[in-house]
Amino acid sequence: MPEFDLVIRGGTVHDGTGAPPRTADVAVIGDTIAEVGRVSGRGRREITADGAVVAPGFVDIHTHYDGQATWTSRLQPSSWHGVTTVVAGNCGVGFAPALPEHRDRLIDLMEGVEDIPGVALHEGLPWTWRTFPEYLDVLDARPYDVDLAVQVPHAALRVHAMGERAAAHEEATADEIAQMAKLVAEAVRAGALGFSTSRTLNHKSIDGELTPSYGLAADELVAIARAVGETGTGVLQLVSDFSDPEQEFGLLREMAIASGRPLSFSLLQFPPFPDRHRTLLRLLEQACADGLEIRGQVAARAVGLILGLGNTLHPFMRNPVWRRLADLTPAEKAARMREPGLRAEILAAQTEEAELGRLGGKLIHMYHLMYELTDPPQYEPAPETSIVNRAAAEGREAVELAYDILAGGGMLYAIVTNYTDGNLDAVGEMLRHPHTIPGLSDGGAHVGSICDVSFPTTLLEYWTRDRAGERLDLEYVIQQQARDTARAVGLGDRGVLEPGYRADLNVIDMAALRLRRPENHADLPAGGSRLLQRAEGYRHTIVAGQETYADGEATDALPGRLVRGARKGPGRHGS
Numbered sequence: 401m402p403e404f405d406l407v408i409r410g411g412t413v414h415d416g417t418g419a420p421p422r423t424a425d426v427a428v429i430g431d432t433i434a435e436v437g438r439v440s441g442r443g444r445r446e447i448t449a450d451g452a453v454v455a456p457g458f459v460d461i462h463t464h465y466d467g468q469a470t471w472t473s474r475l476q477p478s479s480w481h482g483v484t485t486v487v488a489g490n491c492g493v494g495f496a497p498a499l500p501e502h503r504d505r506l507i508d509l510m511e512g513v514e515d516i517p518g519v520a521l522h523e524g525l526p527w528t529w530r531t532f533p534e535y536l537d538v539l540d541a542r543p544y545d546v547d548l549a550v551q552v553p554h555a556a557l558r559v560h561a562m563g564e565r566a567a568a569h570e571e572a573t574a575d576e577i578a579q580m581a582k583l584v585a586e587a588v589r590a591g592a593l594g595f596s597t598s599r600t601l602n603h604k605s606i607d608g609e610l611t612p613s614y615g616l617a618a619d620e621l622v623a624i625a626r627a628v629g630e631t632g633t634g635v636l637q638l639v640s641d642f643s644d645p646e647q648e649f650g651l652l653r654e655m656a657i658a659s660g661r662p663l664s665f666s667l668l669q670f671p672p673f674p675d676r677h678r679t680l681l682r683l684l685e686q687a688c689a690d691g692l693e694i695r696g697q698v699a700a701r702a703v704g705l706i707l708g709l710g711n712t713l714h715p716f717m718r719n720p721v722w723r724r725l726a727d728l729t730p731a732e733k734a735a736r737m738r739e740p741g742l743r744a745e746i747l748a749a750q751t752e753e754a755e756l757g758r759l760g761g762k763l764i765h766m767y768h769l770m771y772e773l774t775d776p777p778q779y780e781p782a783p784e785t786s787i788v789n790r791a792a793a794e795g796r797e798a799v800e801l802a803y804d805i806l807a808g809g810g811m812l813y814a815i816v817t818n819y820t821d822g823n824l825d826a827v828g829e830m831l832r833h834p835h836t837i838p839g840l841s842d843g844g845a846h847v848g849s850i851c852d853v854s855f856p857t858t859l860l861e862y863w864t865r866d867r868a869g870e871r872l873d874l875e876y877v878i879q880q881q882a883r884d885t886a887r888a889v890g891l892g893d894r895g896v897l898e899p900g901y902r903a904d905l906n907v908i909d910m911a912a913l914r915l916r917r918p919e920n921h922a923d924l925p926a927g928g929s930r931l932l933q934r935a936e937g938y939r940h941t942i943v944a945g946q947e948t949y950a951d952g953e954a955t956d957a958l959p960g961r962l963v964r965g966a967r968k969g970p971g972r973h974g975s
Contacts, residue, residue, distance in 0.1 A: 403441030405429055405945055411449030411907060415897040416456040418879040426454055428903040431944035431959070436897055447940055449907050453874070456882035456895050457484025457904030457943065458856045461664070461837070462637075462697055464514050464845035466494040469539055469548055471524040471925060473958050477932045478843040479545045480952060481856045484904035484943045485963070486843060487889055489551030491639050492598035492613045495525060496535035496552075497560040497583060503527060505567065505605070506556055509612075512605040513598070514845035515712055517928040524925035532587035536962065544960030545948045547904075549889065551637060552587045554597035554613040554624070566612040577620050581627035588628055591964025593889055594635035594661070595628050597621060599648070601641055618651050622658045629659030633966045635889050636663040637697075645676060649683040656692040664888060666840055667696030667830055668703065674820040677830060684835050695888055697839030698830040700855035700863070701779040702819040705763060707770070708811035709733045710920040710929060712848030715764050715802050715812075721749040730809075730920065737807035750799055763814050767791070767798035773811040775917035779858060780867070783822045787812070811917070828870055831863070837884050847930030851918040856881050857935045861913045874910075892969030900970030903945040906938060913937030 406428040413424040413436065425439035435441075458481070465475050465488045478486050488494070493513050495506055507525070511518040529535040532552055539548060558566040561579045572580070584595050603611040628634040636655055642648045656663045669677045680696065687694045707714040710730035716722040721742075725733045736742055752765040763769065767787040771778070783789065787805075791798040802812060818827050830836055843853040859881055864874040886895035894902040918933040934952060941949040944959040 402444040403427075404434060404439070404443040406445050406447070406903070406942070407439055407441070407443030408447045408449050408454055408905065408907060408940075409439070411452050411454035413454045413897060414875050414878045416879055416883040416895050418875050421453075421875060424454075426897060426905065428942075428945045431903050433897060433899055433901050433903050435899060447907060451909070452939060453906075453908045453910050454897070455482075455878045455906045455908060456897050457906060457941065458482045458881045459485045459487075459885040459889070459891065459895055460839075460841050460843055460856065461487045461885050461889050462490050462839040462841055463488050463843035463853075464490060464493070464510075464516070465548065465843060466550065466553075467510065467516060467521050467525055468844050469542070469544070470526055473543055474545050474954065475548065475844070476545075477851075477853045477934070478841070479941070479949065480934055480938070481854050482906040482908065482938055482941060483546060483843075483856060484941065484960075485547040485549065485886070485891065485894060487549045487551065487593060488844070489553050489592075490596050490637055491603065492554035492596050492611060493603070494550070494553030494556050496529055496532045497556060498527070499530060499560060500527070502556075502559050502563070505559060508605040508607060509555055509609075512607070512609075513603045513611060514842070515849050516845060516847055517924060517926075518606060519926045520924040520928035522926070532583065532592060533590035536591050536964065540962040540964070543958035545954065545958055546943060546960045547963050548960065549593040549891070549963040551594045551596045551635075552584050552592045554595065555611050557583060558612045567609055569610065569612065569614065569616075571617060572620050577623045580620070581623050584624050585627045585631050588631045588634040588965070591962070592634070593963070593965065594637060595624060596637040599638065599640040603639070618654060621651065622654050625655035625659040625661070629661050633890065634659075634661055636661055637665070638663065639666040642676060642680060645679045645683065649680065649687070652694060653687055653692060656687070656694055662693040662695070662888060662890070664695045664697050664837070664839070667698050667836060668817045668840075669820055669826040669830075670817055671820050674826075677826065681830070681833055684833075688835050694835070696830065696833070696836040698836045699818060699827065699840040699852065700831070700838055700858040701824060701827060701852075702815045703817045703840070703850065703852060704813050704815040705849045706773060706811050706851060706918060706931060707764060707806075707814055708920070709806055711811070711931065713764050714806060715799065716746060716750065716806070717764070719746055719750050721746045734807050734809050737803070743803065743807070747800065747803060763816065766814065767802060770802065770812050770814045772805050773813040773917055776915050777813070777917050779862065780824045781813075823869065824867075825869065828863075828872070831872065831880070837888050838881050839885070847924070847928075849931075851931040851933045854915055854933045854935060857913065857915050860908070860910070861915060865910065865913070890966030891963065893967035896969070903942060905940075905942040907940040909937045909939050
């Protein structure tokens with residue numbers, strides 16, 4: 401009679417604590433790790449992991465599956481990258497609470513901020529809820545291939561309490577603030593993981609309206625943070641431009657003090673202010689020294705737009721001659737663009753008019769920031785491989801090279817942040833900081849322009865193995881992407897391979913680990929298209945003791961569920 405449900409034998413175990421790796425077996429009973437070490441008992445199923453890394457499942461704390469989770473059980477592409485728990489409801493955008501008269505505004509905001517096709521949201525969202533607890537009940541009724549937790553989005557909360565006045569960025573009355581605080585507390589007690597908000601000019605609706613949470617007075621955010629704190633649980637998440645770092649970080653401190661709860665914020669290097677991230681790191685260090693639990697969420701690489709004929713953006717989208725092809729499929733567009741006569745006509749009509757008001761703006765013509773997206777992708781490209789420098793070496797214009805790459809079925813990678821120095825050294829600096837964690841993958845969002853959901857694979861493949869510059873230790877990366885991210889959002893029951901912890905695991909062939917180039921797939925509701933990115937090398941992904949993916953292919957198991965609220969860990973590494 402087998403003693404265990406599953407035994408993974410002989411792998412190189414990185415247990416998520418940062419401890420040195422060791423050769424060991426991992427035994428599972430039900431959804432819980434039972435033994436780690438030399439396991440003598442047999443399992444009903446056994447996996448041989450000789451030569452492979454055995455690691456905890458990864459916890460992605462910054463996704464936007466708020467809509468996708470209502471119409472599908474597979475939260476891909478996150479689940480292709482070793483992720484076993486995702487946290488949605490970030491950046492203050494989402495779909496609950498939502499009165500019927502506010503639904504279109506919330507869809508328009510999500511489409512503008514997170515580049516999720518409005519037509520897909522209109523068709524896919526069932527809208528069988530009004531309150532946030534009712535929304536949680538809808539999610540709770542569906543099984544998933546990963547665990548899912550969600551946060552209360554400020555924009556939806558504000559629109560619910562204030563109606564049109566929220567979109568006009570009017571100051572909330574004392575009664576409206578009290579209503580928002582009450583609703584947040586109710587949502588957290590019902591199982592919301594926390595509260596999120598946005599204070600960036602980059603977040604606009606599809607019609608160009610700034611997110612309703614932009615530029616608010618501190619008293620509204622502090623009151624909401626205090627309401628979260630009064631529940632005794634929950635976390636806070638914020639994205640900001642930090643145009644005045646000292647003043648804005650002062651607001652973060654106020655929220656953390658008022659709530660007594662953990663807070664995280666998006667930390668990036670922006671081109672106009674190449675050293676601002678260091679100012680924020682200094683302010684972060686001081687806040688933590690003062691006893692506040694604040695963390696910076698750091699991207700694993702540069703954040704860039706993917707430009708292509710099947711994507712939201714590309715350099716010729718405003719060209720009047722090219723627009724004659726707009727109704728064709730991407731393959732048909734590429735074929736027509738290769739016709740010599742049409743090529744000459746399109747290039748002659750090309751200007752640098754930007755798609756103003758949309759994500760990307762003038763960037764779609766900044767060829768010095770643009771690179772060809774290869775397969776496998778190169779996310780730390782050498783400056784000489786930029787479209788401008790390659791074209792100059794070939795004796796032609798950059799716009800011609802960009803045209804020919806797109807006409808050949810290729811894509812362009814236009815770098816936005818984290819690459820001011822022409823390398824990823826600033827990213828490494830942020831990733832190594834003691835008060836930061838990996839985040840910002842935006843899984844489920846930016847489906848036509850960004851595909852950063854593969855950040856966990858980038859950390860493993862590039863930062864620990866392939867990078868020519870300074871690297872990170874594998875045990876550190878796994879600790880950061882598993883235990884530390886889990887603890888940052890209050891999920892202390894996972895991210896560690898020790899008895900009593902949740903049996904979320906990965907068996908990874910590190911030598912074979914490879915990212916593939918993103919591809920377009922028209923698999924959203926109403927035929928909407930999205931960028932998906934696969935990886936090779938994940939031999940087995942286990943969620944709650946059940947294998948969900950084998951060599952990148954889905955099994956029939958859907959053991960993932962909605963996680964309602966914080967979870968205590970069983971041992972010394974829990975929280």
